[in-house]
Amino acid sequence: MTAIEPLSAPREVLGPRGLIGDGPPIPIEQAEPRIRRDPGFPVVWLIAPATLWLIAFLFLPLLGIVIFSFWKASGHGLTPAFTLENYQNFFAVEGFFDPQHENFLTPSIFVRTLWTTFRFTVTVMAICLLLAYPLAYFLAMQVESFKWQLTLFLLVMVPFWTSYLIRAVAWLPMLGRHGLLNEFLVSTGIVEEPVSFLLYSEFSYTMALVQLYVVLAVGPIFFSLAKIDRALLEAARDMGATSFQIFREIILPLSMPGVAIGMIFVFVLLMGEFATAVVVYGGKTSTTGTIILNYYGIANYPFAAVNAIMLMLAMMIGVVVILRLVDIRKEL
């Protein structure tokens, strides 16, 4: 963090990096020489609580999950062992390599569930981004007064003031067979009979998830847009750039870190989803989250652990891909 960095690369001309609201780029002549500082005693204490917390409540549990995934389920708990059986159960399909078999080259239900979880996550994440970006753009770029910016941003956050479950359940009276939307459709004569696809369907599931998670994308995008130096935009305009050019060449690249962070938030949380499907999809699908919960429920902890590990791997791959698409460090 405090190591001396070579000043030769042009990008480094920007000088010391700071928090949101960096000052204008400092010309190379004025850049203060960077000094290697000894982190010293107090720094250790600053990071100690977080480190201990992470070790105790993140690293050790993760390690536990990995270890227990190799243990044997006893029907009422688990016995120490080293077995690959749980992983085999995750992947293995009878007749997978047999061209005559109906299961030929069909992935196991657990692999398929992980895949549908992933596919659905990506879809919802994409919708979230498409909705969140214009919203954040409006807040950050179009609303001039800071007071209004903050007020509107807080309004966007209002749904977060209620519990997650209530936000999901609130869709029921809206989309149900005798819900508001159906009553509207029937009374205006658009449909004759109430339609049933609105609720307990992929439609309602997607709607609810987008509504639940879109705010998580708005926040980071808003912040990264808000910290773009207006002088840059003015300069570009002075030099004859069109609005579209300004957006493409300046605003979009500079807001990419926010987009990436928003994507990571939404992605990770969606991958672990299990409750919304029950409420608005009528439990008519299963996610890897529900599978973990179900096997936990029947005390098959090792198999729940295997699913948790696979889910975690999928999440890590997704996060790595997102970070590949956007180099957050570079963009910040």
Add this chain to the structure above:
Amino acid sequence: MAQTPSGQYLRRGLSRRKFVKTTAAGIAAGVAATAFPRVPRAAGGLRTIGLGVSIINEIQAQASKDLGFPVAGQALGYGDMFSKMLNQNDQYEIGEGYFNDLRVMQPAKVWQPIDTKRIKEWDRISDLTKTGKLTPEASEGQGDAPFRLIYIDEHGDRVKGPSRYITMVPAFHNADSIGYNPKATKRPIESWAELFSPDFKGRVALLNVPQIGTMDAALGVEALGLRKFGDKGNMTKDEIDFLVSFLIKKKKEGHFRAFWENFGQSVNLMVNGEVALESMWSPAVTAIRAEGVPCVYAFPKEGMRGWHGGMAISAKVSGATLDQAYEYINWWLAGWAPAFVARQGYYHSIPDNVKKYLEPEEWDYWYLGKPAAKDLPDPFGTIIIKKGEVREGGSYWARYSKIAVWNSLMDENNYLEKRWSEFLSA
């Protein structure tokens, strides 16, 4: 399920606790956080956990008053209750659990053998849980009928037939079937086969608990004459495959509106007009009627699906606390509490004790299946039964002479769970 020597159990017990402790933050912090709320230990009192069926503030308050020591209740959802009973038996003294979980709890030895000699009214407890026959002509029912699991030796290992020690003192129980809105079905529902009737396509909900949901489905499949199951409470892989293929076919046709997981959802589905009929737990009927929506509980000709709850004592309890645990159980059996829950439709293993605490009109309605002679209240005093209404399924004794199958835990539980996931994903 194999029994294990106690030495091995100890090691396993420790690792299990450690597992739960360490995964609590890991797998799903949210779930874990709600799964393990702590109840402060009441000094010199009891902590009892269970479902909302038997853990109700009024009951534990009355117990504290009558017994002279505090009894703190914690009502949990089924999954949380199951996990806590299995993994944290130092966090409760009394487990108000269910006989269909004994296949897990017994070999785990999380509960101690209960000495029937210390159960004052043991001899008065009905034969339903002792021999499986409430009346001489009753059928025992398939699956984990309580009498098949209740008896153990002094070490907690299951034995066949009557013995001095038991795992759980029988208490509250009931039988489930299908609830329906007669206005929507336009005909009385008298068979489990109706769950799959094309007439109700898109307006049927099933219980999304594979262990129980499959049995409801199997009753329907059997009633349709598609297949006979050897033991619906303990199906073979082949039987599970057959059933799941059938369910997947039905699901793809759009037959099911939803799969519900908790009581509230089942109530909402019918109140909101989403379904015409669904597998249902009996108290849902009164809850739905309370919302002004007509609802009838079917008494299928194939018989109902029975379940039985009871009182277990944690293996960690000893000394004076153990005496209190027995006192609480004896107090429960004596009738005040079972009479309280009788007004929600639950039955008790010593019916005569309930009679003492019910008004004659209540007894006639809830236990004898007679028309209500006057308006009757629920446990909290709200009138839920109008004069003249009749409880479906007749008297307690008629209902329990025809239990088709008991809530069970199958040997192929893991396979069932897997195939059920496939059904939901289809």
